[in-house]
Amino acid sequence: MGELFDKLNNDVRFVEGIKGCINCGTCTAICPAAEVYNYEPRSIVNKVQTRDDKTILELLKSETIWYCGECMSCKTRCPRNNAPGLVVQALRGMSIETGNFVESEKGRQMLSLKRMLGDSVLETGYCVHFDHATLHMFPELGPVWQWVRDNRVEVLSKVDANYMGDGPGAIRKIAQENLDELDRIFEVTGANAFFEKIESDSEKKAQELNIEFGEGKESPYFREVYTKNNQEKHVR
Amino acid sequence: MKKEGIRRIWGDYQKEIADDKYYFVRSCIRQTFFPGSDATFLKILREVLGKDVFEDKNHTTCTGIGYHCEVIPFPTIQTVVARNFALMGEHGYQNYIPSCVTSFGIYCEVLDTWHHFPEEKEKTRNFLREATNREFEEPQNLVHTSDVIYKFRNEIAAKAKYKLVNKDTGKPLKVVDHIGCHYAKIFPSKGVGGAEFPNVLSGLVEAWGGEVVDYPERRHCCGFGFRQYFVQANRGYSIAASKKKFESMEPFKPDLIITNCPGCNYFMDRWQYALAEMEGKTYDEYGYGIPTLSYEEVAGILLGFDPWESGLQMHQVSVNPLLDKIGVEYNPNIKFKGENGQDLGKPESPNVLKFF
Numbered sequence: 001m002g003e004l005f006d007k008l009n010n011d012v013r014f015v016e017g018i019k020g021c022i023n024c025g026t027c028t029a030i031c032p033a034a035e036v037y038n039y040e041p042r043s044i045v046n047k048v049q050t051r052d053d054k055t056i057l058e059l060l061k062s063e064t065i066w067y068c069g070e071c072m073s074c075k076t077r078c079p080r081n082n083a084p085g086l087v088v089q090a091l092r093g094m095s096i097e098t099g100n101f102v103e104s105e106k107g108r109q110m111l112s113l114k115r116m117l118g119d120s121v122l123e124t125g126y127c128v129h130f131d132h133a134t135l136h137m138f139p140e141l142g143p144v145w146q147w148v149r150d151n152r153v154e155v156l157s158k159v160d161a162n163y164m165g166d167g168p169g170a171i172r173k174i175a176q177e178n179l180d181e182l183d184r185i186f187e188v189t190g191a192n193a194f195f196e197k198i199e200s201d202s203e204k205k206a207q208e209l210n211i212e213f214g215e216g217k218e219s220p221y222f223r224e225v226y227t228k229n230n231q232e233k234h235v236r
Numbered sequence: 237m238k239k240e241g242i243r244r245i246w247g248d249y250q251k252e253i254a255d256d257k258y259y260f261v262r263s264c265i266r267q268t269f270f271p272g273s274d275a276t277f278l279k280i281l282r283e284v285l286g287k288d289v290f291e292d293k294n295h296t297t298c299t300g301i302g303y304h305c306e307v308i309p310f311p312t313i314q315t316v317v318a319r320n321f322a323l324m325g326e327h328g329y330q331n332y333i334p335s336c337v338t339s340f341g342i343y344c345e346v347l348d349t350w351h352h353f354p355e356e357k358e359k360t361r362n363f364l365r366e367a368t369n370r371e372f373e374e375p376q377n378l379v380h381t382s383d384v385i386y387k388f389r390n391e392i393a394a395k396a397k398y399k400l401v402n403k404d405t406g407k408p409l410k411v412v413d414h415i416g417c418h419y420a421k422i423f424p425s426k427g428v429g430g431a432e433f434p435n436v437l438s439g440l441v442e443a444w445g446g447e448v449v450d451y452p453e454r455r456h457c458c459g460f461g462f463r464q465y466f467v468q469a470n471r472g473y474s475i476a477a478s479k480k481k482f483e484s485m486e487p488f489k490p491d492l493i494i495t496n497c498p499g500c501n502y503f504m505d506r507w508q509y510a511l512a513e514m515e516g517k518t519y520d521e522y523g524y525g526i527p528t529l530s531y532e533e534v535a536g537i538l539l540g541f542d543p544w545e546s547g548l549q550m551h552q553v554s555v556n557p558l559l560d561k562i563g564v565e566y567n568p569n570i571k572f573k574g575e576n577g578q579d580l581g582k583p584e585s586p587n588v589l590k591f592f
């Protein structure tokens with residue numbers, strides 16, 4: 001068997017996710033992603049089942065593996081108890097580890113996700129933090145959210161939140177000793193190295209595309225990958 | 237499907253839900269966008285039902301959203317989960333209740349992984365020890381917070397001041413239940429009623445006097461899709477899924493959407509606003525949209541809690557028409573006031589969705 005296929009088998013999610021696909025197409029029929037993207041989870045499982053490295057490498061470089069929303073509806077409905085969503089998770093992880101994620105428009109979005117979510121976890125202890133939820137990034141938050149943000153101390157106190165306070169409660173400040181523990185967990189389990197890889201591979205791609213890389217969420221490369229949508233290429 | 241058939245299926249998907257001494261774990265999305273919902277849950281558990289609920293200032297995100305966006309590797313999330321379990325054990329609790337459905341799915345996935353691949357559990361144990369010097373045990377009981385409210389739905393009904401009934405017509409309100417995908421689609425046996433006919437919210441609606449709306453896209457995802465929402469370029473995926481649901485439910489004229497997932501609650505509220513702005517379309521008869529509330533927010537209304545202390549003013553779809561239908565006694569003039577009556581102005585009115 002191919003080297004990449006063997007590596008996929010080291011991921012327990014891959015082992016759990018594929019037990020022998022009968023190509024019935026149920027996963028594709030109920031897939032929310034398949035309604036909006038040129039996407040078939042059945043086809044991904046089919047390709048992986050070839051165990052052919054060239055085919056798997058094509059997947060790692062493709063847009064296709066990034067279309068899934070990981071709702072896992074496929075897991076519920078598969079008559080053979082496969083989970084194409086888990087297979088996709090394993091493929092995405094390998095695409096990042098092998099640096100192939102930068103070869104697709106949707107894969108390159110990893111840089112924005114790393115800076116929005118990964119950095120947030122280490123800086124605040126939250127994946128999503130009140131202070132990061134701005135209308136600039138998420139305009140659909142609507143005018144009521146702008147009002148909440150403008151009056152955050154008074155509004156959050158009224159609903160018994162502990163905004164950036166010590167002790168327990170909603171939207172509390174998570175103490176530095178807890179963030180330090182998270183950082184050590186990220187270090188020993190490889191997440192920090194994973195973050196560095198996303199940054200360094202993205203920086204190389206930015207140079208290749210001649211787009212200024214920079215730091216933070218306003219850099220030209222961040223804005224490029226966060227907003228670029230070559231829709232005709234992706235939709236049905 | 238006929239009700240008898242559904243009830244038979246429910247019989248196959250009943251699970252143990254501990255009746256006291258809970259270790260409560262907050263959701264990133266719930267506490268950010270609907271913090272009053274958390275407060276309402278705790279008030280119901282502690283003050284109405286007299287339960288022991290422990291809140292730990294030291295727990296962190298489970299990192300589940302990052303994991304489902306491929307930012308967080310699997311060994312990392314397993315170790316963060318193990319740390320949260322360790323904190324629970326250090327405080328002497330065994331019944332773990334996350335308020336986030338993504339988290340609930342994560343905890344189920346991690347426990348299932350450890351069951352099928354014990355070497356993953358050992359690796360996690362070693363990682364946690366090396367990083368934090370902590371030890372963990374698995375929870376004796378792991379359920380979602382909506383499961384807890386489900387367990388006590390009849391007690392809540394008995395103490396409720398109101399019912400899900402239209403005060404003018406005396407008819408039950410029509411309620412759409414929307415269950416977060418990761419509540420039971422990954423592990424159907426972990427959800428009350430399973431994945432195809434989940435009962436965790438419909439059971440509440442029926443116990444509280446409402447009528448459950450069965451509509452074609454009832455089980456379709458709200459469209460969060462993790463990276464499909466967080467990256468602006470992908471957001472069409474997200475809003476398209478919600479739109480499909482709204483169009484499917486619209487002919488049934490629902491009075492309310494009840495959710496158990498913090499993300500779904502956010503999306504089904506905010507995408508109604510966005511669709512109204514984009515297409516000039518609302519999905520109710522009067523242009524206000526369909527109020528979208530969590531199970532604890534609904535319970536709080538029925539128990540007579542102050543709607544503004546429960547944070548219902550933080551929804552973009554106005555809740556006032558629903559309060560009026562039920563006949564709730566409330567003061568609309570303090571909706572946007574501060575805790576001590578301070579004038580905080582008002583949100584700008586959306587262009588299409590009626591808000592005031």
